[in-house]
Amino acid sequence: MAEDIRVRIAPSPTGKFHIGTARTALFNYLFAKKNEGKFILRIEDTDRERSEEVYTKDIVEGLKWLGLNWDEGPEVGGAYGPYFQQERLGIYEEYTEQLLEEKKAYKCFCTPEELDKERAEQQANHQPPKYSGKCRGLTQEQIEQNERAGKPYAIRFIIEPQSIVVDDLIRGKVEFDAGLFGDFPIVRSDGTPLFIYTNVIDDRLMEISHVLRGEEHLANAAKQIILAQGLNFLNPQFGHFPLIFNADHSKMSKRKDPVSVNDDYRQKGFLPEALLNYMVLLGWSSGTDREIYSLHDLISEFQIERVGKSPSIFDPEKLLWMNGYYIRNYQVGDLAEGAKGFIKDPKILAAADKEPEFFLQTLASVQDRLKKLDEVEPMIELFYEPPKDYPVSMLVAKKSTAERAKKALQVAAKALGDIKDFSYDSTEIALRASAKANDLKDGEILWTVRVALTGKEASPGTFELLEILGKPESLRRIETAQRKIKSLK
RNA sequence: GGUCCCAUCGUCUAGUGGCCUAGGACGUCGGCUUUUCAUGCCGAAGAUCAGGGGUUCGAAUCCCCUUGGGACCGCCA
Numbered sequence: 001m002a003e004d005i006r007v008r009i010a011p012s013p014t015g016k017f018h019i020g021t022a023r024t025a026l027f028n029y030l031f032a033k034k035n036e037g038k039f040i041l042r043i044e045d046t047d048r049e050r051s052e053e054v055y056t057k058d059i060v061e062g063l064k065w066l067g068l069n070w071d072e073g074p075e076v077g078g079a080y081g082p083y084f085q086q087e088r089l090g091i092y093e094e095y096t097e098q099l100l101e102e103k104k105a106y107k108c109f110c111t112p113e114e115l116d117k118e119r120a121e122q123q124a125n126h127q128p129p130k131y132s133g134k135c136r137g138l139t140q141e142q143i144e145q146n147e148r149a150g151k152p153y154a155i156r157f158i159i160e161p162q163s164i165v166v167d168d169l170i171r172g173k174v175e176f177d178a179g180l181f182g183d184f185p186i187v188r189s190d191g192t193p194l195f196i197y198t199n200v201i202d203d204r205l206m207e208i209s210h211v212l213r214g215e216e217h218l219a220n221a222a223k224q225i226i227l228a229q230g231l232n233f234l235n236p237q238f239g240h241f242p243l244i245f246n247a248d249h250s251k252m253s254k255r256k257d258p259v260s261v262n263d264d265y266r267q268k269g270f271l272p273e274a275l276l277n278y279m280v281l282l283g284w285s286s287g288t289d290r291e292i293y294s295l296h297d298l299i300s301e302f303q304i305e306r307v308g309k310s311p312s313i314f315d316p317e318k319l320l321w322m323n324g325y326y327i328r329n330y331q332v333g334d335l336a337e338g339a340k341g342f343i344k345d346p347k348i349l350a351a352a353d354k355e356p357e358f359f360l361q362t363l364a365s366v367q368d369r370l371k372k373l374d375e376v377e378p379m380i381e382l383f384y385e386p387p388k389d390y391p392v393s394m395l396v397a398k399k400s401t402a403e404r405a406k407k408a409l410q411v412a413a414k415a416l417g418d419i420k421d422f423s424y425d426s427t428e429i430a431l432r433a434s435a436k437a438n439d440l441k442d443g444e445i446l447w448t449v450r451v452a453l454t455g456k457e458a459s460p461g462t463f464e465l466l467e468i469l470g471k472p473e474s475l476r477r478i479e480t481a482q483r484k485i486k487s488l489k
Numbered sequence: 490g491g492u493c494c495c496a497u498c499g500u501c502u503a504g505u506g507g508c509c510u511a512g513g514a515c516g517u518c519g520g521c522u523u524u525u526c527a528u529g530c531c532g533a534a535g536a537u538c539a540g541g542g543g544u545u546c547g548a549a550u551c552c553c554c555u556u557g558g559g560a561c562c563g564c565c566a
Contacts, residue, residue: 012566047565112564119563128491129562154564171494180492180562188564195566219493219561242495242559249558278501281514285502289513308495308502311559315500318515328528368528397524431524446524458526 005037006209010199012044013055016260017062019314020214020244020252023279027241028212029068030280030302037209041073042202043084046192051086062261066272067295072206080206085198092193095201095231096155096186104230105186107153108135109146130182131156152189157197157227159183164222169210169239170307176222184223200224204233212239212304215311239304242283242311252314269342269373274323282312292325324371332364339363339376348377348384358383361468365460379459383468386477387455392488394457395481397447402488404440408448409482411438413475422471424463431462452481 007028011021032039041063045051060074072078082088099105110118119129136158138146146153161179168174186197203211211221218240228235246252258264265275277293284307286293293301327335336352336359343349352359366379396405415434419426435445450462453474459465466474 010566014566044566050565108564110564115564123490126490130491152564156564174493176493182562185564190564192564194564199566214560215494216560217566220566222493240494245559247500251559281501283501287503289503291501291514310495312502313500315515318501321515324528366527369526371527441524443524448524450524454525456525460526462524 004207004209005032005035006040006207007032007037007212008040008042008203008206008208009213010042010044010202011059012047012050012195013052013059014047014050015055015254017055017059017262018252018254019259019261019265019279021059022062022066022068022261022275023244023282024213024241025063025068026066026276026279027284027302027304027307030298031210031212031304032071033299034302038071039068040078040080040206040208041070041083042206043074043086044195044198045084045086046089046194046198048086048190048192058260058262062266065266066261066276085193085202088198088202089193091205092187092198092201096193099157099186099230100155102230103158105155105157106136106138106183107143107146108156108183108185109138109151109153110135128180130180131184133183136183154185154189155187156183157186157230159223159226162226164225166218166221166225166238168218168221169212169237169304170242171218171240171309174218174222176219178222178226181223186227196220196223197227200227200231200233203236204228204231208236210239211236212241215240215243239307241307242309244282245311245313247313247315249313258316267374269375270319270323271326271338271373274319274326277326278319278322282314283307292322320371327370327373328368330367332360332367335363335367336360338373342373343377345377345381345384348381351384358468365464365468369458369460382454382456382459386473386480387453390451390455392484394455395448395451395485395488397441397444400441400444400448402485404444405448405488406482406485407438408435408440408445409452409478409485411435411440412445412449413478413482416466416471416478417475419471422467422474424467427466428463448481449478452478 009021009025009028011017029039031037043056043059045056056074063070070076072080073083096105100107115131118132122129135156159178159181161177164176164178166174166176184196185194187193221238221240225235244252246257252259254260261275266272273294276295280293280298280302281291284302286301287306330338336356340349340352343352362380362383363376366376369379370376395409396402411434412431415430416427419430431445431449432442435442446462450459450465453462453465453469469477
């Protein structure tokens with residue numbers, strides 16, 4: 001392509017970094033990197049009422065966590081700044097003045113109440129809700145009179161009926177009848193500009209080549225094309241991605257669904273690699289059977305032409321599977337790094353730093369069982385603390401008896417006590433041999449010992465536990481179990 | 490109500506006129522490995538390709554209609 005590829009995501013900091021925004025960011029990022037272009041982050045914070053700094057921070061942190069680093073924007077700067085719209089207000093004002101002067105826009109003195117009423121009437125009459133254009137016909141005199149009276153006004157852009165074709169990268173040519181739109185506001189009565197307007201100006205000024213965003217903006221694209229005409233701007237190439245929904249086909253909402261990248265995914269123990277990989281599959285596929293991709297692989301494999309048109313449903317189950325898959329394929333050292341952030345118990349944390357080798361061993365023993373990082377602590381705490389209270393009956397293996405469980409403990413204590421080199425292999429040989437010699441099934445002795453060691457229904461295997469726990473601790477726990485089981489008939 | 494978009498297993502998807510008696514993945518179920526739970530491996534069930542009309546020798550694939558779902562129609566983005 002002759003022109004430079006420049007794409008952007010333009011979130012407004014009115015809420016936590018949303019999973020849908022994250023996927024849009026991913027697609028933009030991939031498109032930019034694939035085409036050796038620039039990925040830009042612009043914060044659309046002109047809505048002072050609802051914008052908050054904490055949300056900007058949340059977005060920035062989330063993007064960084066995912067590894068979707070931007071080439072221009074907050075923190076990194078760039079030649080097309082500022083990248084916060086709040087700092088660009090002067091720019092918009094100039095264009096507004098120009099539009100007003102050229103009679104392409106006008107001051108509207110209608111109050112919100114009047115507009116609400118108008119809309120309600122249209123709805124009642126089964127008319128499409130659309131601004132009547134009442135203030136468009138105001139005379140100069142009337143305008144001045146209103147202004148003198150101190151009446152607040154918004155500024156509306158004049159829409160002439162015409163047919164607008166959005167040539168969409170994903171959907172092809174989509175035609176809209178602009179006559180149905182009505183004059184839309186570009187500046188609020190408090191003087192701040194609106195998204196649909198600032199978007200067009202900034203995209204032009206920042207020389208954005210492709211505007212790639214969610215499908216909910218498709219109709220906005222038509223309006224923005226008209227706006228660009230009025231401003232004598234070139235249009236970017238548009239592309240609108242299909243939306244992501246819940247299993248019940250409802251929109252994923254902040255209120256009831258896990259949509260916050262930081263709160264619901266990062267802090268819950270999901271890996272950025274897994275989330276990224278899962279998200280890219282929502283709407284995109286390579287055309288092959290391959291589904292596992294690193295961000296790096298994606299940059300070369302991703303093709304925007306292969307993004308589908310139909311909306312998809314977010315499947316937490318598959319994400320969970322994929323997260324487990326990535327965890328299983330981590331080097332234990334990397335797993336340790338990630339897991340530490342999820343361990344609350346200071347004792348375990350301190351022990352992990354003091355004896356990193358031991359910590360790694362414990363992690364390796366549970367690695368295949370993990371689906372999320374926040375499951376690490378409950379799974380490895382048994383290595384740092386003896387089992388508390390578990391029902392004594394659990395010591396009895398399936399299809400066995402209390403009597404035989406007692407015997408198993410006795411036999412195991414004896415066999416294990418004789419071992420000098422306490423390893424996986426040596427404990428296995430000893431336990432199996434003693435089971436055979438004492439007329440116990442392997443399962444009877446191994447299950448009982450494992451429960452004595454862990455107090456859990458599910459855990460790593462007996463020999464592995466024995467090896468990691470070591471001889472003294474293992475024997476202590478078996479002894480405890482022996483005392484415990486005396487009460488059982 | 491209007492405009493626009495979308496439509497293949499429960500879910501994500503492959504499929505661009507014959508290779509499709511529709512492929513893969515998650516999930517589900519069964520088996521093997523086995524001391525539990527996982528992992529791993531093997532296998533099964535699961536889609537009259539929303540429905541109906543065309544076009545064609547031939548359609549999941551092209552056209553039309555119907556139905557269903559969704560988005561938008563804000564001084565939110």
